[in-house]
Amino acid sequence: MKYDLVQDNIKMLYLASPRGFCAGVSRAVSIVELAIERFGTPIFVRKEIVHNACVVRELTKRGVVFVNELDDIKKYNLDADIQPTVIFSAHGVSPEVFKVAEYMDLRIVDATCPLVERVHKRAKKYAEDGYNILLIGHKEHEEVQGTLGVINSACGKVQVIERIEDIRNLELANPCKWLSQTTISYSDTLEIVHALTQKFPFLDGSAGLDICYATTNRQKATYELVKTVGKNGVVLVVGSKNSSNTLRLVENAAHLGVNALRLEDADAIDSKLIKTLADAKNIGITSGASVPEHLVEEIVQKIVDKFPNVKAQTITTTVENTHFALPKSLQQ
Ligand code: SF4
Numbered sequence: 653m654k655y656d657l658v659q660d661n662i663k664m665l666y667l668a669s670p671r672g673f674c675a676g677v678s679r680a681v682s683i684v685e686l687a688i689e690r691f692g693t694p695i696f697v698r699k700e701i702v703h704n705a706c707v708v709r710e711l712t713k714r715g716v717v718f719v720n721e722l723d724d725i726k727k728y729n730l731d732a733d734i735q736p737t738v739i740f741s742a743h744g745v746s747p748e749v750f751k752v753a754e755y756m757d758l759r760i761v762d763a764t765c766p767l768v769e770r771v772h773k774r775a776k777k778y779a780e781d782g783y784n785i786l787l788i789g790h791k792e793h794e795e796v797q798g799t800l801g802v803i804n805s806a807c808g809k810v811q812v813i814e815r816i817e818d819i820r821n822l823e824l825a826n827p828c829k830w831l832s833q834t835t836i837s838y839s840d841t842l843e844i845v846h847a848l849t850q851k852f853p854f855l856d857g858s859a860g861l862d863i864c865y866a867t868t869n870r871q872k873a874t875y876e877l878v879k880t881v882g883k884n885g886v887v888l889v890v891g892s893k894n895s896s897n898t899l900r901l902v903e904n905a906a907h908l909g910v911n912a913l914r915l916e917d918a919d920a921i922d923s924k925l926i927k928t929l930a931d932a933k934n935i936g937i938t939s940g941a942s943v944p945e946h947l948v949e950e951i952v953q954k955i956v957d958k959f960p961n962v963k964a965q966t967i968t969t970t971v972e973n974t975h976f977a978l979p980k981s982l983q984q
Contacts, residue, residue: 665955665964666880667948668873668938671890674866675974676765677702677942680742683763684711686982687737691759696725696738698745699794701763702942703895706917722752735759743794744768746801766976767834767864768795772802774862778829779808786824788813788844788860789833793896796833816840819847828852830860835867835897835941837904865974866941867897873969874901874938878908880967881936886928887912890948891940898940910936918950926958935962 673681680701687695693715700708700718708718719725722738730736737759740749744764753760764772778785785803789796791812803810813819830848832841841863849857874887881887887905889912891898898914905912911928915921929935935955939948956962977983 662961662963663932663959664934665952665962666877666934666936667952667964667966668870668877668936669966669968670866670869670873670970670972671937671939672941672943672945672948674864674941675972675976676742676767676864676866679976679978680763680765681707681711683761683978683982684716684739685714686978687739687761688714688716690982691737694728694730694736696736696758697741698722698738698749699741699743700894701739701741703743703892703898704940704942704944705892706944706947707942722749722756722758725756725758737761739763741794742768744772744798746798747805748801749798761981762979764798765834765864767862768798771799771831771834771862774829775799775802775808775831776806778831779803779806779810782827783808784825784828785810786813786828786830786848786855786860787811787832788830788841789836790814790896793833793835795835795896799831799833813844813848816844816847819844819851822851824852824855826852826854828855830855832860832862833896834862834864835900836863837900838863838868838871839904866972867900869970869972870897870901870938870941871904873967874905875908876967876969877936877938878905878910878912881910881934883909884932885910885934885936886932887936887938888915888951889913889938889940890915890917890943890951892916892942895940895942898943901938901940905936915951917947918954921951921954921958929955929959 739761889901
């Protein structure tokens with residue numbers, strides 16, 4: 653959907669660009685769709701393929717079964733002559749999970765984002781080279797769990813830093829390297845790294861920032877969006893509550909002083925939100941990297957229906973053209 657600038661004294665609806673699907677999410681969703689065609693259902697996906705409730709719901713309707721752990725596949729009493737297919741999510745898995753899948757004789761299709769794989773490669777090398785490793789990220793996030801698994805499999809020593817307060821009691825010996833989750837806040841991470849290098853001058857502050865292009869671009873776009881919307885406006889961030897990069901967009905926008913609200917989809921627009929939007933001069937909309945564009949379009953449509961005086965304009969900060977190749981097993 654394209655939105656054109658219309659002038660006049662009216663309520664403005666600004667849309668951040670880039671927003672929504674990144675190359676890693678696009679690839680992961682395509683992998684599941686192609687696997688359905690190639691191997692037929694049931695297709696099992698370990699964890700959510702990407703952190704978006706709508707994507708998971710739509711794929712479930714097409715016969716995909718989401719399981720929390722590989723063991724859950726055993727409950728499905730499949731014919732002995734069927735080799736079940738399991739897809740690993742875009743967030744990546746630890747080598748242990750691969751081993752279990754091989755032991756269970758599952759057909760493995762790996763949808764790990766290549767940018768997460770890149771972190772895994774570095775993590776493995778640092779562990780094998782005997783470095784103490786610091787991993788900046790959210791301990792419970794699947795990506796961090798996968799990276800920790802890679803380090804543990806290589807017998808590495810690792811500590812996770814979630815927030816700047818964790819540095820106070822941190823003890824660290826040289827040699828040390830650091831890594832980060834791909835979907836965390838760019839500005840918070842820079843603050844953490846600055847504090848780390850103050851406390852541990854032997855740490856190289858310039859190496860280890862693994863926040864991906866899509867997270868960075870969406871955070872920059874949200875920054876511009878907030879500036880445009882202004883402090884009396886409202887910024888709606890579309891995305892699921894377990895989507896790390898969506899939550900960071902909400903936090904970043906709120907930090908900049910705007911009323912920032914996360915929205916799952918158009919159904920979340922209730923009378924309370926309508927009142928909030930009615931009171932705002934400007935409305936901004938952005939979405940996390942796992943959000944299908946149709947969810948944004950449906951929200952925009954609902955707002956336009958409620959406020960006929962709304963005019964929309966896209967605020968573009970970067971044009972993205974990143975694409976990742978599909979796994980060989982699914983290429984034509
Ligand atoms: S947010 Fe970044 S790391 Fe995550 S899937 Fe998208 S491109 Fe890959």
